[in-house]
Amino acid sequence: xxxxxxxxxxxxxxxxxxxxxxxxxxxxxxxxxxxxxxxxxxxxxxxxxxxxxxxxxxxxxxxxxxxxxxxxxxxxxxxxxxxxxxxxxxxxxxxxxxxxxxxxxxxxxxxxxxxxxxxxxxxxxxxxxxxxxxxxxxxxxxxxxxxxxxxxxxxxxxxxxxxxxxxxxxxxxxxxxxxxxxxxxxxxxxxxxxxxxxxxxxxxxxxxxxxxxxxxxxxxxxxxxxxxxxxxxxxxxxxxxxxxxxxxxxxxxxxxxxxxxxxxxxxxxxx
Numbered sequence: 001x002x003x004x005x006x007x008x009x010x011x012x013x014x015x016x017x018x019x020x021x022x023x024x025x026x027x028x029x030x031x032x033x034x035x036x037x038x039x040x041x042x043x044x045x046x047x048x049x050x051x052x053x054x055x056x057x058x059x060x061x062x063x064x065x066x067x068x069x070x071x072x073x074x075x076x077x078x079x080x081x082x083x084x085x086x087x088x089x090x091x092x093x094x095x096x097x098x099x100x101x102x103x104x105x106x107x108x109x110x111x112x113x114x115x116x117x118x119x120x121x122x123x124x125x126x127x128x129x130x131x132x133x134x135x136x137x138x139x140x141x142x143x144x145x146x147x148x149x150x151x152x153x154x155x156x157x158x159x160x161x162x163x164x165x166x167x168x169x170x171x172x173x174x175x176x177x178x179x180x181x182x183x184x185x186x187x188x189x190x191x192x193x194x195x196x197x198x199x200x201x202x203x204x205x206x207x208x209x210x211x212x213x214x215x216x217x218x219x220x221x222x223x224x225x226x227x228x229x230x231x232x233x234x235x236x237x238x239x240x241x242x243x244x245x246x247x248x249x250x251x252x253x254x255x256x257x258x259x260x261x262x263x264x265x266x267x268x269x270x271x
Contacts, residue, residue: 074246079150081239086143088232093136095225096129099194099218111209119210121197128188128195132225135181139232142170171240178233185226195222 103120110117189196197203199219207215 070246070250074243074250075150077246078239078243079147081235082143082147082150085232085235085239086140086147088228088235089136089140089143092225092228092232093133093140095221095228096133096136099198099222100126100129100133102213102218103194106210106212109210109212111206113209114206116206116209119203119206119213120194121192121200123192124197125188125190125193128185128193131181131188132185132229135177139174139178142174146170171236171243175233175236175240178229178236182226182229182233185229195219195226198222 103124103126107118107120107124109119111119185195189199191197191200191202198215199222203215203219207213
């Protein structure tokens with residue numbers, strides 16, 4: 001018996017032997033030359049990894065943009081409040097410097113009419129005035145230095161880390177400092193210090209014999225200086241609380257962006 005190899009179009013080019021029995025050739029893999037160019041190829045098993053790589057890249061970009069935005073907000077916020085703190089410190093330092101100037105230039109003027117050798121209290125205590133003056137000058141210098149450092153922050157990565165550490169430590173220290181200064185300056189207001197004596201009734205009684213001085217004006221300016229010290233403390237509180245919150249958020253999103261970056265690099269090895 002002779003056999004003739006026939007081709008059936010309905011079986012996509014699969015040959016069989018003549019008669020009623022078919023011999024099917026197994027299709028184990030995609031082969032364009034064997035089964036035709038229009039055959040459907042197998043789907044790549046790496047396609048899900050490519051999609052995952054794309055998704056991880058997008059998440060990494062979002063987290064990185066969030067970090068950059070928070071860093072800008074922190075920089076602007078810190079700079080604005082630092083400048084405000086510098087202005088308060090400069091005004092306080094100017095007030096105390098003026099009061100000390102008036103004291104040292106008039107402390108030896110006598111008034112025989114009222115039997116006084118000085119327009120100021122005997123044994124005048126100057127430590128409250130010097131406390132406020134030194135604190136104001138120190139704050140002014142540090143805040144201006146911090147503002148300059150913040151401007152250079154974007155130029156050097158290492159300097160940026162140093163500035164962040166300096167800011168965090170400085171904010172906490174200044175909160176404690178100005179709380180102590182505001183309390184001690186008020187506690188030091190007695191009839192023996194410059195502020196207390198300027199506001200005392202005995203200073204008003206001898207005012208006419210000392211035209212070089214205006215005790216009422218000195219009393220008012222030193223009262224303003226105390227209120228400014230309270231305002232300085234409030235600014236430091238806001239700067240510390242909001243600043244630490246922003247730094248925490250920045251660190252959180254920075255870790256998220258780095259995590260996505262690591263996953264992205266790992267997926268890229270297989271995509």
